[in-house]
Amino acid sequence: MAIIQHDGKFQMPQLAYSANDLAPVISGETFEYHYGKHLQAYVNNLNATLPGSGFEGKTLEEIVQKSSGGIFNNAGQVLNHTLYFQQFKAPSEGNAPTGIIEAAINSAFGSFDEFKAEFEAKGVSLFGSGWVWLSADKQGKLAITQNVNADNPVTAGLRPLLTFDVWEHAYYIDYRNARANHLKALWNIIDWNVVEKRLVEK
Numbered sequence: 339m340a341i342i343q344h345d346g347k348f349q350m351p352q353l354a355y356s357a358n359d360l361a362p363v364i365s366g367e368t369f370e371y372h373y374g375k376h377l378q379a380y381v382n383n384l385n386a387t388l389p390g391s392g393f394e395g396k397t398l399e400e401i402v403q404k405s406s407g408g409i410f411n412n413a414g415q416v417l418n419h420t421l422y423f424q425q426f427k428a429p430s431e432g433n434a435p436t437g438i439i440e441a442a443i444n445s446a447f448g449s450f451d452e453f454k455a456e457f458e459a460k461g462v463s464l465f466g467s468g469w470v471w472l473s474a475d476k477q478g479k480l481a482i483t484q485n486v487n488a489d490n491p492v493t494a495g496l497r498p499l500l501t502f503d504v505w506e507h508a509y510y511i512d513y514r515n516a517r518a519n520h521l522k523a524l525w526n527i528i529d530w531n532v533v534e535k536r537l538v539e540k
């Protein structure tokens with residue numbers, strides 16, 4: 339099934355929370371800029387470049403897998419930010435995965451703490467702008483990858499489950515240059531039910 343449904347015109351993703359619900363991990367101001375301006379621009383640019391591109395009617399994943407240049411950059415950023423914004427919920431201390439996704443993380447990384455440490459380290463060490471991802475391969479085995487700029491694990495045949503955006507626009511208003519502190523705080527707003535659905539749904 340396509341990650342994102344569309345009818346030839348891409349839409350802003352529907353979210354189960356409001357602009358101020360993720361604070362203080364992500365402030366309302368950061369949300370308004372990141373979702374309301376950055377993502378809106380990627381959606382608008384993708385819709386503007388789609389006619390005549392040869393990618394009309396393709397799924398967003400197919401566009402990301404097969405395109406290059408401006409259409410790839412905008413399609414990648416629409417896919418990445420949709421997965422990013424739809425994985426959040428209001429903050430809670432001690433927030434952690436349960437059930438199938440917990441078992442898969444423990445199996446691949448030893449424990450949730452070891453997984454978090456590796457994921458944060460790969461986010462901190464990514465040079466420049468990009469994304470750190472948890473993905474599953476065709477056998478369901480989990481892996482962490484760094485993807486630069488607008489890239490997404492679907493270009494490597496992986497199924498994306500969870501992502502942290504490490505572009506400066508994701509954290510600079512709230513954390514200035516302290517990327518590591520921002521990444522550490524994000525664990526409190528992950529909706530693990532959403533991540534688990536991405537793993538188990540065909």
Ligand code: MN
Pocket residue numbers: 372376419503505507508
């Ligand atoms: Mn972003």
